[in-house]
Amino acid sequence: MLTTEQKYIKVNQAIEAGEFYTKTSKKEMTEHTQRLYYDLVSQSNPYNNSLPLSKEEIRELKFELTHDLRFVKEKHYKILAQLKMPVEKVAELKSLDDKIRSMPVVKKEKQKVEIKFTERQATHLGTCQVCGCMHKVSKEDGTIAKHGYTVAWNSFNGECQGSHHLPFEQDKKVKKTYILELDDHLEGLEVPETTGNLRKDEIAVWNYESTKRHLARLIEWHCKLMNEWKVKPLKPIEKWA
Numbered sequence: 001m002l003t004t005e006q007k008y009i010k011v012n013q014a015i016e017a018g019e020f021y022t023k024t025s026k027k028e029m030t031e032h033t034q035r036l037y038y039d040l041v042s043q044s045n046p047y048n049n050s051l052p053l054s055k056e057e058i059r060e061l062k063f064e065l066t067h068d069l070r071f072v073k074e075k076h077y078k079i080l081a082q083l084k085m086p087v088e089k090v091a092e093l094k095s096l097d098d099k100i101r102s103m104p105v106v107k108k109e110k111q112k113v114e115i116k117f118t119e120r121q122a123t124h125l126g127t128c129q130v131c132g133c134m135h136k137v138s139k140e141d142g143t144i145a146k147h148g149y150t151v152a153w154n155s156f157n158g159e160c161q162g163s164h165h166l167p168f169e170q171d172k173k174v175k176k177t178y179i180l181e182l183d184d185h186l187e188g189l190e191v192p193e194t195t196g197n198l199r200k201d202e203i204a205v206w207n208y209e210s211t212k213r214h215l216a217r218l219i220e221w222h223c224k225l226m227n228e229w230k231v232k233p234l235k236p237i238e239k240w241a
């Protein structure tokens, strides 16, 4: 929790900056001003101000004050003065609040950070023909860096078989072979034989069906990409801040 003083400092700093980068930061400042207004009004007790007014009159006047700093108007200042409440402070706060509310929210443009690549470091990313993920492309031979199993079917030794091959942006041979392999898998799937154990059989059929569906979807996805294929540029590795 910020102290009253800290809130004032924050609000003034924000005004000095002249603009907000996010709606949230603007909202945060108007919450501070509203809170400061609330504290000002609630902490000042007009009943102790030895006024030429009855308790009922004070109560009624206080009742007419707005709870929302945005709606503070001339008539409220008059009431504050009449009740010997901190009218200048409220006026000052109101002017801070008006300034905050009139300030623009300007989205900060992201700046590209220059990366100093070493001679051997990859400067581009490419799409793996097998798993479809983006990976670094070797500067030496233009192939996709070694990477692990992701969505690929039947990858061995935890290494995706698209590793060490050209990215899909530049070649589709590996994808073609891979689709044929998937087709073979699908063709070769055998309906499980019944064992007589109902529970076991049920699981076997379920596995068979879901594998079949998965393979069919995978083949469909790869074929679609294959049909739409054309040479594309690789994605440069960039850093933004």
Ligand SMILES: [Zn+2]
Binding pocket: 128, 129, 130, 131, 132, 133, 147, 152, 160, 161, 162, 163
């Ligand atoms: Zn891959």
